[in-house]
Amino acid sequence: MENFLNVIVSGIMTGGIYALVALGWVLIYKCSGVLNLAMGEMTLIGAFVTLSFYSMGVPFLLAIIISLIIGFLLGLLTERIFLDKLIGESILSTIMLTVGLSFFFKGVVQLIWGVDNYVFTPPVFSLEPISIGPILFKEVFMWSFVAAVILLIIFVSFFKFTRWGLSMQATADDEMAALSLGISARFVYSIAWAIAFMAAGVGGTLLGNISGVNISIAHMGLTVLPAVVLGGLNSVPGAILGGITIGVMESLVGTYVDSWLINTIGVPLSIKDIAPFVFMTVFLLFKPYGFWGWERIERV
Amino acid sequence: MSNSNEDYILKINNIEVKYHEVILVLKGVSIKVPKGGIVALLGANGAGKSTTLKAISGLLNHENGEVTDGSIEFMGERIDKMRAEKITKMGIVQVIEGRRVFEHLTVEENLKVAAHLKRKGKKVKEGLDMVYHYFPRLKEKRNILAGFISGGEQQMTVVGRAMMTDPKLILLDEPSMGLAPMLIHEIFNIITKLNKEEKISMLLVEQNAKLALNVAPYAYVMENGRIVMDDTSEKLQDNEDIKDFYLGFSEHGERKNFRNVKHYKRKKRWLT
Numbered sequence: 001m002e003n004f005l006n007v008i009v010s011g012i013m014t015g016g017i018y019a020l021v022a023l024g025w026v027l028i029y030k031c032s033g034v035l036n037l038a039m040g041e042m043t044l045i046g047a048f049v050t051l052s053f054y055s056m057g058v059p060f061l062l063a064i065i066i067s068l069i070i071g072f073l074l075g076l077l078t079e080r081i082f083l084d085k086l087i088g089e090s091i092l093s094t095i096m097l098t099v100g101l102s103f104f105f106k107g108v109v110q111l112i113w114g115v116d117n118y119v120f121t122p123p124v125f126s127l128e129p130i131s132i133g134p135i136l137f138k139e140v141f142m143w144s145f146v147a148a149v150i151l152l153i154i155f156v157s158f159f160k161f162t163r164w165g166l167s168m169q170a171t172a173d174d175e176m177a178a179l180s181l182g183i184s185a186r187f188v189y190s191i192a193w194a195i196a197f198m199a200a201g202v203g204g205t206l207l208g209n210i211s212g213v214n215i216s217i218a219h220m221g222l223t224v225l226p227a228v229v230l231g232g233l234n235s236v237p238g239a240i241l242g243g244i245t246i247g248v249m250e251s252l253v254g255t256y257v258d259s260w261l262i263n264t265i266g267v268p269l270s271i272k273d274i275a276p277f278v279f280m281t282v283f284l285l286f287k288p289y290g291f292w293g294w295e296r297i298e299r300v
Numbered sequence: 301m302s303n304s305n306e307d308y309i310l311k312i313n314n315i316e317v318k319y320h321e322v323i324l325v326l327k328g329v330s331i332k333v334p335k336g337g338i339v340a341l342l343g344a345n346g347a348g349k350s351t352t353l354k355a356i357s358g359l360l361n362h363e364n365g366e367v368t369d370g371s372i373e374f375m376g377e378r379i380d381k382m383r384a385e386k387i388t389k390m391g392i393v394q395v396i397e398g399r400r401v402f403e404h405l406t407v408e409e410n411l412k413v414a415a416h417l418k419r420k421g422k423k424v425k426e427g428l429d430m431v432y433h434y435f436p437r438l439k440e441k442r443n444i445l446a447g448f449i450s451g452g453e454q455q456m457t458v459v460g461r462a463m464m465t466d467p468k469l470i471l472l473d474e475p476s477m478g479l480a481p482m483l484i485h486e487i488f489n490i491i492t493k494l495n496k497e498e499k500i501s502m503l504l505v506e507q508n509a510k511l512a513l514n515v516a517p518y519a520y521v522m523e524n525g526r527i528v529m530d531d532t533s534e535k536l537q538d539n540e541d542i543k544d545f546y547l548g549f550s551e552h553g554e555r556k557n558f559r560n561v562k563h564y565k566r567k568k569r570w571l572t
Contacts, residue, residue: 087362163416170402170413177400177458179362181414181465182388294404 002134007255008248013141014210015227015247016148020203021220022227022239023155024196030159030234031168031192033091037098039200040221041105046071046201047208047217048113051120060124067201075197079190087185106218117214124209144206148243151202155195156236168192172234223273226280232293241291246276309335309469309501310356310392315370315380317348317355317525319363325351326525328370331503333469338495338502340512340533342546343522349505350397352522353471356503357394358384374469389417391468397477399454401461403447407438410446410457414464430498431460434490452483459487463494469501470494476508484508488515509546513537521546 021043028036036042049070053063082101086094125140159165171178171188179185204217227246231238254272261269284290310333317326326348333339343349354360355367356374362384372380379387402410411431415424432439435456441449446457455475462470475491476484492515494500506512513519513533521529521542529536536542 163412166405166409166413167416169405170410173402173404174400176359176362177396177402178413179384180357180359180388180394180396181461182385182393182417183413184383184385 003255005135006137007251009135010137010141011248011251012244013137013145013247014251015244016145017203017206017243018224018227018247019240019243020148020151020199020206021224022231022243023152023236024199024203025224025228026231026234026236026239027155027192027196027199029172029228030236031172031188032094033172034094034098035233036196037095037221038102038105039196039224040218041102041109042071042075042197042200043204043207043220044109044215044218045074045105045204046197047204047213048109048118049201050205051118051208051213052113054120054124055118060120064202064205067205068198071197071201072194075194076190078197079193083189083193084186087189102218102221106215109215115215117212118208119212120209138210140206140209144210147202147206151199152236152240155199159236164188164191223276226276229280230283230290232290234294235290235292238290238292246279249275249279307334308332309375310503311373312352312356313371313373315355315372316368317351317360317365318368319365321366324525325365326355329522329525329527330370331520331527331530333501333503334518336495336499336501337518338492338504338516340504340506340516340519341522342506342509342512342519344507347522348525349522350473351525353394353473353503353505355380356387357392357471358382358387359394359396385417388465391466392471393462393465393467393469394471395458395462395473395475397473399451399458399477401446401449401454401457403445405446406443407446407449407453407457408442410461411438411464414461418466419464427464427466431463434463434494435460452479452487455479455483455487456490459491459494463498463500467500469503472502472504474505474507476506476511484511491515509542513547 021039024039024042025036028034046067050063050067053066054060058066078101082097083094086097125138125143127138129136129138130142159169167178167183168188168191171183171185175185203220207217207220224243224246227242228239229242230245231240231242250272253275257271258269261267261271310331312329312331314328314330315326316324316328318324329348329352331339331341331352341349341352351360351365354363354365356372356379358379360366367380371378374387374390374392377390379390402413405413408428411428412424415427419427437453438456438460441453446454449457459475472491475487479487488511491502495502504512504516513536517533519530519533519536520527521536529539531539537547
């Protein structure tokens with residue numbers, strides 16, 4: 001029982017990080033309808049930037065803030081250089097462009113930092129597990145979760161209560177109509193990319209503290225995809241719920257199914273990584289718009 | 301109508317519009333809208349009416365179109381090379397064709413989005429009150445998602461939304477499209493009221509010529525990307541060609557029997 005609780009709690013906490021990265025997806029999808037397939041690589045860049053500053057002796061919190069600022073600028077720059085020309089073109093070509101971007105980013109990272117695994121030295125978070133009652137977890141998980149929750153609250157209120165949040169939703173709904181009211185699509189997109197880059201950076205940094213910083217963080221981008229789809233592609237609360245669901249599921253499957261496979265059948269398979277995708281596929285059969293996604297309104 | 305320049309809020313001088321740098325859609329179009337007036341732009345499908353509006357509002361650039369010749373002046377300033385958001389800021393707003401509400405926002409959020417350029421804080425509230433004053437129906441529905449309200453209410457939402465940008469000139473693209481006659485009547489009443497009370501000039505594109513000529517004192521007729529005729533509505537209503545091709549009356553003033561219309565016999569008196 002205690003073990004079960006532990007598994008659930010660590011699942012929820014990893015889910016917090018997933019939710020953060022998922023938020024980057026949602027943000028860009030919500031205002032431009034583009035599925036940003038370079039999200040994983042943006043996460044990677046964020047992680048490396050924080051790591052570089054931390055290794056230079058900058059305090060961790062400051063390193064994160066610097067990484068946020070750089071993420072913001074890189075987001076703006078990416079939108080300006082690569083995506084600006086595609087405003088008004090078909091969504092599919094923009095999505096293909098993000099595929100290209102993902103290779104480009106990965107190449108740049110390999111060029112600058114190589115393919116080695118780096119760890120935050122000295123470790124930022126203590127390795128001693130914290131215990132609350134019977135539940136044990138590492139400090140890094142707790143802080144990741146807290147950071148995720150804080151950022152999520154900020155984002156949700158941004159969409160609900162600010163005029164720019166509203167403009168973003170309007171642009172998502174009908175770009176032409178938004179433009180006719182003087183909402184600048186260029187501005188909305190740049191902000192979305194900038195914020196997405198920031199969210200990805202924080203997610204990457206936290207992840208790097210758990211498993212080290214290397215090129216495989218980029219796969220996170222895809223791992224998070226089920227979380228985004230599950231929540232409904234354009235729902236911020238959906239991204240949170242989806243992230244946590246996927247986190248818990250991975251943790252459960254990893255602990256119980258995978259160990260059962262090894263111990264009983266003797267096959268060292270890792271079902272954990274594909275479980276979310278299987279779940280996503282089945283789930284979509286029943287709820288094609290996810291938990292809270294926008295359904296296409298059709299009046300009869 | 302006086303001809304002095306200050307009396308016109310909008311002057312289109314001989315513009316030419318191309319899409320994708322090759323497809324010529326407007327040739328030598330000139331239109332003038334007097335301050336505080338309503339001008340109608342008539343024409344069949346594909347005549348270039350919507351393109352003319354988009355050329356004014358700057359939305360053309362978004363569709364890979366461009367004004368390649370001539371000029372558009374708004375209150376004495378050239379706007380044909382400006383970005384759409386700047387043009388809206390100056391006071392021109394286009395109500396695009398087809399009731400394009402933001403479906404996933406509520407009616408009130410639809411209105412608030414439009415206010416973002418000019419109104420802040422208290423002025424948003426004032427704007428909302430003004431819109432609800434003209435469209436009381438929207439007040440009842442303000443917390444409903446705009447995708448779920450009726451077609452007439454959606455049309456009211458987009459006109460109200462345009463009002464929120466504090467415009468001096470509204471470009472209305474087919475406000476009557478797909479609506480029941482009673483609703484059309486209601487909406488046109490409000491449009492005339494807005495023109496009179498809020499002193500907003502309007503350029504109205506319509507396929508329903510009879511309706512448009514009733515509302516607007518002056519009208520232009522477009523065909524194949526050109527202006528083929530322009531006159532006061534009274535004179536246009538008496539014009540045989542207009543009667544024949546747009547209003548559907550025969551020369552004797554009776555309702556036309558379309559079985560007897562022989563288009564090949566009846567030549568238009570203008571060149572297209």
